[in-house]
Amino acid sequence: MKVSYYPGCTLKTKARNLEDTAIGALAVLGVELVELPRWNCCGAVTSLAQDDLLHMLAPVRDLIRAKEQGSDKLVTICSMCYNTLARANLLMRNDAEKRDALNRFMDEEPDYAGEVEVIHLLNFIRDEVGWDKLRAAVRRPLTGLRVAPYYGCTLVRPAEVAIEPAVDATVFEKFIEALGAQLVHNPGAFDCCGSYQILSHPKQALAASAELLGKAKNKGADVLALSCPLCDYNLGKRQNELVADHGLESKLPTIYFTQLLAVALGLDSSLCHFELNHEGTRSLLEERNLISTVAV
């Protein structure tokens, strides 16, 4: 099966570990992610003002690219891209006046009315692969690894684009269980890491990050699974600061859900680019014999 795929800028640089494992693992599951031949940055955040259509242009253009490719589905992996594209799509579907204004402004593009469906990879796996098939494809079950799911904000808010309704979302949980890992209930699963405020108000963002990591840690998680490169930056890459200055008691490695998938499917760990992860991620998986130790 082939499906159109929107990567997003960060997956091409800092989060290659997210993209490469997704493409590799999906291939094993019989799905080819076909990258849009032409795309631009989606804008990462949504315009929240009714009179600011300018900031809707970027995501709508990407949706037009998918339509141009003849697709009715567009898969994304990064949570922020998912949110931005899905919300722009809803606007184009539901608001005739704004749809017309945007189409008229982009007179160089074909008209768009929300024909494409934006799907996050977790939901795609749930619906198009299915938990049974996923379980059957696992070569190296993540037995004993205590994984806490972290949805963050953009997969579940606002409600109209939530991949599953936040209070009883189970897709991430079922995904983790299908890989044979031990699911850890995470009370901070929907908390905010401070998002882009890490650049403008780092102290507050780091404090929020430390608090939510602490919640997963207290429940005995070995690792926090996530799907957003910005969350991974705040929670993973900046974790030393969380421990040093923000009261996080001890470290908690972070990992992209697609990396868990790649490991469980038995893919070569070089695909996982653990060098781009939190420093403790690779050693944790090595300790548990889930990946082989590489001599450096």
Add this chain to the structure above:
Amino acid sequence: MSTTAPIGEDKIVAKVTSKHVPIYVMGKRYDVPDSLTIMKAMEYAGYKFIRGCGCRGGICGACGTVYKKPDDYKIHVGLACQTVVQEGMHLTQIPFYPATRTVFDYEQTPAVAEAVFKAYPELFRCVACNACTKICPMDVPVMDYVAAIKRGDFEKATELSFDCIQCGLCASRCMAEMAQYHIAQMVRRIYGGKIKPKATHLAVMVDNVKAGKFKDGLEQLKKADVATLKQLYMSKDAREIEPNMSEDEWVPTNNAYL
């Protein structure tokens, strides 16, 4: 009135009719021959260029011009040296538009996306309005090369921005207030110098030059008188010229210097 303009020795390329039409330069009306380029028409009207004009050949990017046509809300754009006047057009040259250009140390700059991100963080303010692409007189897909740079794809950005002549018109329209063309130039420099594989035949040629392969020929040319030079340059026998529309494999029969 109509005259024929001889170009070259014997070919008549175009019949030029010189009807006069009104154009408006910065709001002032001039009646100019309709066969002229904007640049020549402005000179015809009495303007003297000390800036805003360079190569007169559509390459240097000094003569970017914006204009509007009667009954048309669109902004049109062209190089003054290449664009023929149209009846009733309102125009102004924008030979220069203030644009932020970051000085960087080429030797010390690593060939990574972040080097460009640090030099031009405003890159990330692009809203994908596409105003840049729409105004570019060289049909460069500016928005797309900006998108490529944002995702660190220097190869693609180099390819897409290759035709840029640094006129700066894109920067004049940018919602994000960045200077796209300076950013792309930095990318091309890094890509061309530090990432793209070196052409092996170029190194061979450079060695040949250093070893003096062309020395004798050049010395002869330096000694030649004007008549000889003209003869060498013009005559079909002395100088073998690649035919128009030749195949990729075309090579001159005399390949002593290849």
Add this chain to the structure above:
Amino acid sequence: MRHGFAPGRICSHWEDQMRILINGRTVDEDFIERVEEISEQNIKRCMQCGTCSASCPMEADMDLSPRVVMHFTQMGLRDVVQGANTVWICASCHTCEARCPRGVDLPKIMEAIRLLTLRKNKDAVDPRQLEATVIDEAPQAAMVGCFRKLTA
């Protein structure tokens, strides 16, 4: 980084420490109208329960908590609201929006208040002041998000 133009701190627990003059002349009707118009929210729906402030991950360092921003906006206190750092610290996480029992979309109100400043061409951050080491490490999404929300 500078966050610009906050004219002094107003404590987040302002009730204890602050007196703010409210009378017919301090109510800026235009401010209320503009915020409601841009955000498409009816700010009078807010009943001051404080669920938003209790939910906000960034509240600790805000001059005014989200509830107080709602309250002061209802009262048309333009200068106080626009002078506080609250809307510039908001991370648009939508936690308050998800929990508000009155269905107020607070992130939209925060955005409207930001835009009233940004549209006068005043930035809350300067992209060129970002530390080089941060640009080396941070994902592009952080820069894009930050500049979209905090620059004009």
